[in-house]
Amino acid sequence: MNIHRWLKRFSFASMIGMFLILLMGALVTKTESGRGCGEDWPLCNGKFIPAYTIESLIEYSHRFVVGVVSMILLATMILVFLFSKRKDAKWYVSGAMFFTLLQALLGALAVVMPQSSAILALHFGFSLLSFAFTLLLALVYTRFGEAMQHGDGTNISKGVRMAVWGILLYSYVVVYLGAFVRHTQSTGGCIGWPLCNGEVIPEMTGATSIVFTHRLAAALLGLVLLMLFMVVRTQARPGSSLYEAAKWSLILVVLQILSGGFVTLALGHDIYLLASLLHTLLISCLFGMLSFLSITTLRTSAQEDIQAYAAPRLP
Incomplete structure (x- = not known):
């Protein structure tokens, strides 16, 4: 098994997933779908599979993607710590996991306990930091990785x-x-x-x-x-x-x-x-x-x- 290939694949999957989360988060905000699942979390209006409405579909899809990408990122983190010799890769994947969990927690709090606009704005910022860390992690396993490590x-x-x-x-x-x-x-x-x-x-x-x-x-x-x-x-x-x-x-x-x-x-x-x-x-x-x-x-x-x-x- 070529472990470098799997590290690259999972790193890119994490990056693409975080990019998708950013876009879906913006879609939730722009369509005002943040309350599409009421005040329930992680369920949607008390159901595992919510009734079909545009708002609930957008909001619940966003939650689902966050959950899937978090699992991919966790698998990536395990692979990096077990098999990667790059210290910077471990920093990047740790940073991505930290801000992913932070933005997920903030998103859950925004549903259960409505937050001010100033606090909600941080949600996108944390998601952006998660994406940046996954991007840097993915670049480690490309031709840019050498420049990131040695210049x-x-x-x-x-x-x-x-x-x-x-x-x-x-x-x-x-x-x-x-x-x-x-x-x-x-x-x-x-x-x-x-x-x-x-x-x-x-x-x-x-x-x-x-x-x-x-x-x-x-x-x-x-x-x-x-x-x-x-x-x-x-x-x-x-x-x-x-x-x-x-x-x-x-x-x-x-x-x-x-x-x-x-x-x-x-x-x-x-x-x-x-x-x-x-x-x-x-x-x-x-x-x-x-x-x-x-x-x-x-x-x-x-x-x-x-x-x-x-x-x-x-x-």
């Missing part, structure tokens, strides 16, 4: 390293703001795009202030990723893991901003749900790419360290 020979400054990790943390804040917009049902606070209600700076009240804050935060994320790529291209060679991750992060954030505009323009139309799911898909890919970029910087050599080591010693 690809790229030398970057300490300042770039710190900037990358700072951007990753900031992107999580942007994600949280987006989830907060959904859970407060504030999407209609800004009509039109790129202007908000026909104004460059609208009146900052109610839903408008929530949506406009998210727009500003997303625009700033796009700006800093543009600046990061311009710096990275001077320190990393084209084709290196660091260069490619920075490039794709920039591409994805541009697509993410445009998809945000698509969501706004689709309000009131049949295509709105599709636009919302596309928005979720892109932010998941962007956060995953930024996570890979951040891990990659840990395996690079700082230019300052190399220069210090290479400098002639004074007698």
